[in-house]
Each structure stands twice: as C-alpha cells, then as structure tokens.
C-alpha cells in the first residue's frame with residue numbers, strides 16, 4: 001500500500017555502479033533526496049556526472065545497485081516498475097522514444113490510453129491536437145507520421161505526450177536541448193505550469209541555465225553526490 005502522507009518520491013541511500021567486463025563505474029554514491037508534489041526541480045551538473053542515470057533510477061527504468069526509490073512510501077520495485085511507469089511517472093527521453101509508425105497526434109492519444117488519462121472536456125484526439133498546437137505544432141504537422149518531423153518537432157511531440165498523461169511525476173531529460181530559444185521558453189513555462197497549476201512533481205535534467213533559473217529547486221550532481229543550491233529566484 002502507498003501512503004498519502006508519505007513524500008511523493010523519496011530517494012534513500014541510492015548508489016549506482018555500471019559493470020561492463022572488468023570495468024566498474026560508480027556513478028552515484030549514497031544519494032538521499034525527497035521530491036514533493038507541485039514542485040519543479042532542475043538537476044544540473046557536468047557531462048557524465050550521472051544526471052541521466054539518476055533520472056533513469058527515479059523513473060523506474062532501472063534498479064539502483066543500492067538504496068531504494070520510494071513512491072508515496074512504497075519501494076517502486078515492490079509496486080512493480082512497469083506499473084509505476086505506466087500509472088504514475090511519465091518520462092521525456094533525450095531520444096524521444098516515439099512510436100515511429102504513428103502520427104504525432106496518435107503518439108499523444110496512445111499515451112493517454114495507456115495511462116487511462118481522460119481530458120476534462122472533449123475527446124483524447126482534440127486534447128492531443130490542442131496540446132500540440134500550444135507547443136507550436138499545427139494540425140497539418142500533428143497528423144504527419146513522426147518520422148516526417150524535424151528533431152525539434154519530435155521533441156515537442158514527446159513533451160506533449162508527457163503533458164497529456166495525468167501522472168504524479170514527470171521526468172524530463174534535456175527537454176529544451178534541441179529547441180530554439182522561443183520554443184525552449186514555451187516548454188519551460190509549460191513544465192512550470194504543470195507543477196504549479198496541476199500539482200505534478202516535475203524533475204528536469206538540464207544544461208540550460210534558463211531552465212534551471214525557472215525551477216523552484218536546483219540540485220547539482222557532482223562526483224556522485226547531490227547538493228542543493230539556492231534557486232535563482
């Protein structure tokens with residue numbers, strides 16, 4: 001059973017080591033952190049410091065070598081990583097991970113079906129088209145196969161897909177990395193609103209100082225340790 005009074009997401013003593021042949025790379029060392037609903041957190045740090053690894057563990061893609069990831073007090077391994085990912089946590093990957101045989105709008109509605117998300121008004125397709133439009137993709141673009149879209153457009157489809165799912169946690173890996181400045185601003189604002197207006201816990205890994213400046217909390221990952229710095233605002 002999960003508990004409503006427990007923190008939404010808790011990382012307890014997380015360490016992670018990659019093993020390949022004789023090589024062992026310890027990336028994370030004893031990380032403790034609590035993420036609450038309605039907060040927008042940026043995770044920054046040098047390239048190779050383990051930000052994507054941390055996101056992968058928190059989003060249930062992988063299990064940590066040591067420690068536990070708890071969702072509302074319950075170890076996500078116990079809850080079931082598949083169930084956690086499909087019901088509670090959406091992820092925007094660096095590689096987008098779109099379904100390449102579907103259109104942009106179908107990618108969004110398909111994710112809504114999987115998570116059981118229902119729009120307050122209208123149907124799923126209308127909601128998908130609206131979301132894509134707010135991210136700058138018109139109807140013609142939204143009804144094209146995703147392979148016929150640019151990298152930046154595919155990224156926005158991945159973001160719309162995550163925004164459409166009514167989940168507690170949204171993890172994003174470099175959500176503004178491949179976008180022009182104006183679009184990046186729009187995405188940052190959409191993530192901020194998702195946290196503040198809808199109560200979603202948003203965690204974004206980024207190299208962008210602008211995205212970090214918009215976050216409520218900024219965590220720095222360096223040499224396997226996580227530290228919190230005062231938010232820019």
Ligand SMILES: Nc1ncnc2c1ncn2[C@@H]1O[C@H](COP(=O)(O)OP(=O)(O)OP(=O)(O)O)[C@@H](O)[C@H]1O
Pocket residue numbers: 018019020025027045046047048049050051052053054
């Ligand atoms: N599957 C893997 N097997 C072995 N080593 C890995 C694996 N994935 C990542 N690493 C190593 O773990 C370290 C952390 O990688 P990670 O991708 O988490 O860093 P990052 O901070 O997200 O980097 P960037 O900012 O460049 O995206 C790196 O040294 C990387 O080479």
